[in-house]
Amino acid sequence: MDPVEFRLANAWQDGSLGPTGQTMKGVGLKDAITRATRSAGWREFMATLGGRRARDGRYARGMGVACGLIPSVGIHSSAAYVKLNEDGRVVLVTGAEDTGSGAVTGLVMIAAEELGVSPEDVILRSGDTDFVPWDGGAQGSRTMYGAGTAVMRAARDPKEQIVKVASHVLKVEAKRIVLRDGAARELGTDRLVKYPELAMTAQYVIGGPILGRGSFVQDFPEYDRDTIEGYTFVPSLHDPTYVAHVAEVEVDTLTGKVRVLRYVAAQDLGYCINPLGAEGQIQGGAVQGIGYALFEEMLHDDSGLTVNPNLGEYKLPTIMDVPVVEPIIVEGHYGSGPYGAKGVGEANIVPPAPAVANAIFDATGARVRKLPMKPERTLEALDELLKPLSK
Incomplete structure (x- = not known):
């Protein structure tokens, strides 16, 4: 099944029940998925290059999609x-x-x-x-x-x-x-x-x-109290902001290096008060998430000491490592913030790692299951894929 169609079929919408029985309102996830994939040219890519057909010698191209949400946490006054x-x-x-x-x-x-x-x-x-x-x-x-x-x-x-x-x-x-x-x-x-x-x-x-x-002061949404016995934090979702990201990557099948060629990020904001600031938040979260997906890792020796404690050794993404992130603001699915606004900042760090991982899978058929997806881990996943063929 097409990954986009799968997500559209299962995405929350107005009236859906959350995990604690909360009735969801103002859900713009389907719109975010549709707009992100349309802008990225998902259907055209899959029709011509996708499905592990995007090979050019040792290089393979693929496209992946992922979704996420973060509540607009209003429990503090x-x-x-x-x-x-x-x-x-x-x-x-x-x-x-x-x-x-x-x-x-x-x-x-x-x-x-x-x-x-x-x-x-x-x-x-x-x-x-x-x-x-x-x-x-x-x-x-x-x-x-x-x-x-x-x-x-x-x-x-x-x-x-x-x-x-x-x-x-x-x-x-x-x-x-x-x-x-x-x-x-x-x-x-x-x-x-x-x-x-x-x-x-x-x-x-x-x-x-x-x-x-x-x-x-935030009012708590209605939820089923029987589902949260023992929780120290009320697990209701205050006006979640929904995101959908699409990554196009190139995988070097010889070295395992993954390069992000294109990135589209759509976010349901309810109502956007400051578009320029919101676009910056979307781009910043996506770049940080790409770093989390491909580069960033705290390393420790056997005694527990950090062995890469500075920015010279802890790999952050630079302008050379990421493409220009295309931000898409989705409005109309209003929350209870000012003029119907929702939160912005944190949601965009959620989808990049799965979006990139799904793009690697689309390009090669290999699943990288540990972060960051460094070249050696990508090569290990490619080797696992080839093991049945070598027998």
């Missing part, structure tokens, strides 16, 4: 504050930190969207535990999901204050006020009050600055 400054800019205070993912850029974009200002007019304050609120940390693919929800709620909180002051200044009903382009505007007219004036006027109309606060 988040909180955020916003303040409209008297210069018209918005201060966003959050305990969320950026570890290189670009997630806090997305938080700024959320605050800007809600309050009708440009992201350049949002001042971010994070990291100083003397004054930032609690946040559960940059882990579990939760920053945009959990901290993003807190920021969205914090930015929505002061809207009533802003509208009240604008209604007082413009002498119109509150329902006729919209927030856009750094001002409160009367619907259907050119009348407006810009945020600097509005923030100053607020001192006299509401007796203080315009402030907002928001928080996030």
Whole structure:
């Protein structure tokens, strides 16, 4: 059976039951599989080169597909504050930190969207535990999901204050006020009050600055408690983000070296807030996963000491080892994060190793069953394949 058809036939969809009886919602796995394989040219490859027919002398080419998921782990809470400054800019205070993912850029974009200002007019304050609120940390693919929800709620909180002051200044009903382009505007007219004036006027109309606060605590999905007796961690899946990856590889059957020629990665994000950042996360996870598949291994001697403790000896993939990863963002299968968003970061490290292993199998018929799939292990798998023929 074609590997793609097999996965499509067995993939979760809305209404599927998870392993603990949880009813799955917002499942975009089939869309991710379809879009990744279509972009990679799966059917065309299999019709012309696949199935261990892609041989050029000692070199064999193959294509593999693999899927995965990671829940948007929201069990840790988040909180955020916003303040409209008297210069018209918005201060966003959050305990969320950026570890290189670009997630806090997305938080700024959320605050800007809600309050009708440009992201350049949002001042971010994070990291100083003397004054930032609690946040559960940059882990579990939760920053945009959990901290993003807190920021969205914090930015929505002061809207009533802003509208009240604008209604007082413009002498119109509150329902006729919209927030856009750094001002409160009367619907259907050119009348407006810009945020600097509005923030100053607020001192006299509401007796203080315009402030907002928001928080996030995850609700647990329903699950069958009888299936989890003895667990110390509730095994329910909070809005999983689903991924499907396709790898095309070339196997040197003489040396066992595997080279990734092309890589496509599709991810179901529900709603994508920061496309550029999300694409970077997809590419970064895929590259790290390729390293895990082919290169990276901690080696120890008999006494337990690490024998490759530095980057000169611990093999990380470089720009020469991986192709440009083609990222595909799948939307429309919404989660419960801001605007329907799900987590992003960790899911893309899941499929690369099986995708590459499946591509090696497609190219040669050999199964490499230990990571990393170094040349010597690929040769061992090829030798195992040939043993029955030598008898």
